[in-house]
Amino acid sequence: MLDSYFEQEKERAKAGLPPFALTPAEVEDVCLGLEQPEPGQAAGLRSLLENRVSPGVDPSAKVKAGWLASVAKGNVESPAVSREDAVRMLGSMLGGYNVEPLVEALSDKTIAAAAAEALKKIVLVYGHFETVVKLSLTNPLAKSVLESWAAGEWFLSRPEFPAKLVLKVFKVDGEINTDDFSPAGHAPTRPDIPLHAQSMGQTRFPGGNEVIKKIRAEGHRVAFVGDVVGTGSSRKSACNSLMWHIGEDIPFVPNKRRAGVVIGGLIAPIFFNTVEDSGGLPLLADVTGMKTGDVITLDFAAGVIRGAAGEEISKLEIKPATLKDEFRAGGRLSLIIGRQLTAKARQALGLGEAALFTTVENPRPKQGQGYTLAQKIVGRACGVEGVLPGTACEPHMTTVGSQDTTGPMTADELKELACLEFQADLFMQSFCHTAPYPKSADVKVHKTLPPFMVARKGVSLRPGDGVIHSWLNRLVLPDTVGTGGDSHTRFPIGISFPAGSGLVAFAGALGFMPLDMPESVLVRFKGTMNPGITLRDAVNAIPYFAVKQGLLTVEKKNKKNLFNGCVLEIEGFEDLTGDQAYELTDASAERSAAACVLALKEERVAEYIKSNVALMEKMIEEGYQSADTLRRRIAACRDWLENPILIKRDPHAEYKAVLEIDLAAITEPLVACPNDPDDVRPLAAVAGDPVQEVFIGSCMTNIGQFRAAGRILDKAGIPPARVWITPPTKMDAAQLMREGYYAIFAALGGRTEMPGCSLCMGNQARVGAGTTVFATSTRNFDHRLGDNTRVYLGSAELAALTALKGKIPTVDEYMAVMKAKVLPYAGEIYRYLEFHKMGDFSLGYVR
Numbered sequence: 150m151l152d153s154y155f156e157q158e159k160e161r162a163k164a165g166l167p168p169f170a171l172t173p174a175e176v177e178d179v180c181l182g183l184e185q186p187e188p189g190q191a192a193g194l195r196s197l198l199e200n201r202v203s204p205g206v207d208p209s210a211k212v213k214a215g216w217l218a219s220v221a222k223g224n225v226e227s228p229a230v231s232r233e234d235a236v237r238m239l240g241s242m243l244g245g246y247n248v249e250p251l252v253e254a255l256s257d258k259t260i261a262a263a264a265a266e267a268l269k270k271i272v273l274v275y276g277h278f279e280t281v282v283k284l285s286l287t288n289p290l291a292k293s294v295l296e297s298w299a300a301g302e303w304f305l306s307r308p309e310f311p312a313k314l315v316l317k318v319f320k321v322d323g324e325i326n327t328d329d330f331s332p333a334g335h336a337p338t339r340p341d342i343p344l345h346a347q348s349m350g351q352t353r354f355p356g357g358n359e360v361i362k363k364i365r366a367e368g369h370r371v372a373f374v375g376d377v378v379g380t381g382s383s384r385k386s387a388c389n390s391l392m393w394h395i396g397e398d399i400p401f402v403p404n405k406r407r408a409g410v411v412i413g414g415l416i417a418p419i420f421f422n423t424v425e426d427s428g429g430l431p432l433l434a435d436v437t438g439m440k441t442g443d444v445i446t447l448d449f450a451a452g453v454i455r456g457a458a459g460e461e462i463s464k465l466e467i468k469p470a471t472l473k474d475e476f477r478a479g480g481r482l483s484l485i486i487g488r489q490l491t492a493k494a495r496q497a498l499g500l501g502e503a504a505l506f507t508t509v510e511n512p513r514p515k516q517g518q519g520y521t522l523a524q525k526i527v528g529r530a531c532g533v534e535g536v537l538p539g540t541a542c543e544p545h546m547t548t549v550g551s552q553d554t555t556g557p558m559t560a561d562e563l564k565e566l567a568c569l570e571f572q573a574d575l576f577m578q579s580f581c582h583t584a585p586y587p588k589s590a591d592v593k594v595h596k597t598l599p600p601f602m603v604a605r606k607g608v609s610l611r612p613g614d615g616v617i618h619s620w621l622n623r624l625v626l627p628d629t630v631g632t633g634g635d636s637h638t639r640f641p642i643g644i645s646f647p648a649g650s651g652l653v654a655f656a657g658a659l660g661f662m663p664l665d666m667p668e669s670v671l672v673r674f675k676g677t678m679n680p681g682i683t684l685r686d687a688v689n690a691i692p693y694f695a696v697k698q699g700l701l702t703v704e705k706k707n708k709k710n711l712f713n714g715c716v717l718e719i720e721g722f723e724d725l726t727g728d729q730a731y732e733l734t735d736a737s738a739e740r741s742a743a744a745c746v747l748a749l750k751e752e753r754v755a756e757y758i759k760s761n762v763a764l765m766e767k768m769i770e771e772g773y774q775s776a777d778t779l780r781r782r783i784a785a786c787r788d789w790l791e792n793p794i795l796i797k798r799d800p801h802a803e804y805k806a807v808l809e810i811d812l813a814a815i816t817e818p819l820v821a822c823p824n825d826p827d828d829v830r831p832l833a834a835v836a837g838d839p840v841q842e843v844f845i846g847s848c849m850t851n852i853g854q855f856r857a858a859g860r861i862l863d864k865a866g867i868p869p870a871r872v873w874i875t876p877p878t879k880m881d882a883a884q885l886m887r888e889g890y891y892a893i894f895a896a897l898g899g900r901t902e903m904p905g906c907s908l909c910m911g912n913q914a915r916v917g918a919g920t921t922v923f924a925t926s927t928r929n930f931d932h933r934l935g936d937n938t939r940v941y942l943g944s945a946e947l948a949a950l951t952a953l954k955g956k957i958p959t960v961d962e963y964m965a966v967m968k969a970k971v972l973p974y975a976g977e978i979y980r981y982l983e984f985h986k987m988g989d990f991s992l993g994y995v996r
């Protein structure tokens with residue numbers, strides 16, 4: 150019994166790792182063992198059951214709760230676990246399968262008092278709340294549970310927020326992105342937090358984990374300090390790894406930690422939220438006076454950080470105002486769920502609002518207040534006209550996306566949240582990051598995640614279908630709000646606030662999401678584009694002109710970034726299709742913006758929605774699940790088409806800043822240079838640089854760009870640079886095949902990859918180490934596409950010509966090719982997938 154468990158415990162201990170959580174079969178073995186324990190085994194088995202089972206609605210938790218419920222009822226006996234013990238242990242399971250037996254136990258005299266005490270500390274009770282309310286009319290202990298929830302004892306029984314915290318600094322200079330915390334190359338280990346954490350900092354701050362360990366061994370708590378912390382992807386795993394190294398164990402939750410302190414000169418907004426949600430303490434402060442090994446005191450009362458001699462080294466601001474409550478509650482999401490329970494309990498008891506929690510004074514609209522487009526869309530999702538910046542709100546989540554490298558963690562969070570059915574209108578899971586070259590851990594995910602999501606009424610894509618956004622964008626409803634566990638979840642219609650997997654799970658499970666409405670920056674394009682200039686050049690124009698106007702710096706130290714944490718609102722491209730619009734919203738991730746909205750014309754959006762309805766109908770026909778959810782979304786799209794009116798911003802809306810870009814001033818392509826998406830230069834400044842690899846793919850691309858690249862590359866022989874071609878979806882790939890473009894790509898020796906993220910993610914196929922690459926993908930952080938690579942980012946048209954030349958072409962060379970091969974055929978090349986006009990089509994090339 151449990152031999153394999155103890156074997157892996159030994160093996161993992163050798164690698165400095167705790168054992169895995171128990172599997173359902175192992176939990177069964179533990180329970181059986183507890184019924185008739187061998188001499189000397191009872192305490193060990195009990196400890197395993199108490200501490201090594203994942204909580205919530207994990208399958209192991211189901212077995213544990215089922216057995217404890219039987220013991221609590223007296224149906225099963227154990228010399229090691231009494232009926233009261235069983236109730237107490239059920240009480241340590243956070244929520245989920247344990248709640249029903251605890252509520253039932255309120256009516257069993259022997260264990261009712263213990264059950265009441267247990268329930269008072271649980272906030273994840275969902276529908277069982279109503280049962281307790283009903284029971285409270287006749288059962289005094291049920292009433293005491295309700296009163297306890299109303300009094301917020303679940304919150305007050307936890308340690309108060311400290312007045313001071315003494316910490317020892319571990320500092321990394323410059324920018325630390327989420328890939329530095331959670332390297333893409335180690336993506337398959339992400340669900341195993343302690344193992345994955347071993348890869349933290351391996352290239353960015355090698356040896357750092359040992360330094361942190363040493364500081365902790367000395368008895369200090371650690372403050373992780375950086376100039377710019379957490380840019381890049383919205384990886385919960387980045388936060389998981391960091392908390393594992395600097396945080397504290399969570400009672401009764403195996404292999405997870407919280408309560409780590411992160412101090413940054415800048416902390417990327419998604420990462421900031423993820424730390425809040427993980428029960429950590431993110432703090433913004435000037436960190437220039439701190440270095441590794443410094444002992445600092447966070448003096449919250451005085452609002453300063455002090456050095457070892459008590460001197461002030463920096464100001465300290467607690468923001469948002471609820472941060473102390475969040476930390477005390479074990480995380481922002483726990484606080485929100487608990488506060489909701491308290492509010493409901495008070496309402497049920499006829500009590501007024503609780504004065505327990507920090508209240509947020511939301512900004513009040515003035516007479517005739519004007520709202521921006523984003524403020525109005527979020528306002529509608531909150532049931533008000535508009536939401537001003539700084540407002541703490543909880544918009545309804547209409548669409549939520551999850552991709553495969555974060556999906557398993559989202560699934561774990563859903564289990565912890567005891568979610569058995571999504572409350573968000575549509576939840577979609579993709580497999581774009583791992584499908585082409587799956588490792589064994591990925592294969593398991595491809596098999597287990599679809600049924601997990603579909604069982605909760607989510608829509609599951611299939612491995613090989615393509616990039617999450619190129620699908621999810623086609624399932625979105627206009628003027629609605631959503632989120633996703635990928636930092637590029639930035640809908641072309643409506644608005645999305647991407648988030649870490651914990652918040653994504655929360656949004657999916659509860660159907661709303663906490664949001665501190667950011668300020669908006671308006672980017673207004675005017676004039677018309679010059680011939681040969683592409684939308685990608687307009688994308689690159691945003692950082693290019695922002696730098697010129699002093700609103701953005703490329704230098705990391707004391708980096709200035711006007712867009713950081715703001716909503717980017719773009720005007721001047723109203724005629725774009727949904728596919729094209731995404732190129733602009735997608736790139737707002739590289740600006741570290743919280744979200745992006747684009748003003749579009751109603752007729753363009755209506756065409757997009759009609760096309761999307763045809764796509765969803767085809768998905769149902771081809772067996773995609775959950776068909777009910779897709780049908781519901783089709784009905785919602787049709788409703789919108791009945792009255793296709795889009796929200797418009799108020800003319801007198803106020804913005805943090807306005808960046809005007811004259812399209813006529815862009816006279817040559819703009820290219821993001823190695824290795825910073827903000828370091829944009831005109832083509833002439835980089836022409837002639839030799840390039841060995843070219844990547845045409847990622848969610849930044851759509852079918853038109855592949856046609857353009859195909860035209861440029863057709864009959865030009867084998868190019869000196871290796872060409873990677875990866876259409877974003879299988880529908881794009883199928884159409885390109887039907888039109889003969891795959892034959893062109895084959896003739897040039899191009900490497901055509903399975904639709905998906907491919908090189909953009911860099912966790913599977915990689916370009917050659919030390920090469921220079923020209924890519925159409927989103928970002929060019931160090932090592933993302935390959936080790937020690939230099940990566941330029943620009944349009945597919947420029948990428949194709951760069952491949953042909955083996956170096957970046959001159960402006961004249963580029964313009965000549967565009968005039969000869971692309972611009973005369975623009976109408977044919979830049980046609981987008983309009984599924985409603987495709988007759989009897991199939992999603993893939995082969996039916």
Ligand code: SF4
Nearest residue numbers: 847848906909910927
């Ligand atoms: S293509 Fe790149 S940016 Fe887009 S979802 Fe995939 S990895 Fe992320």
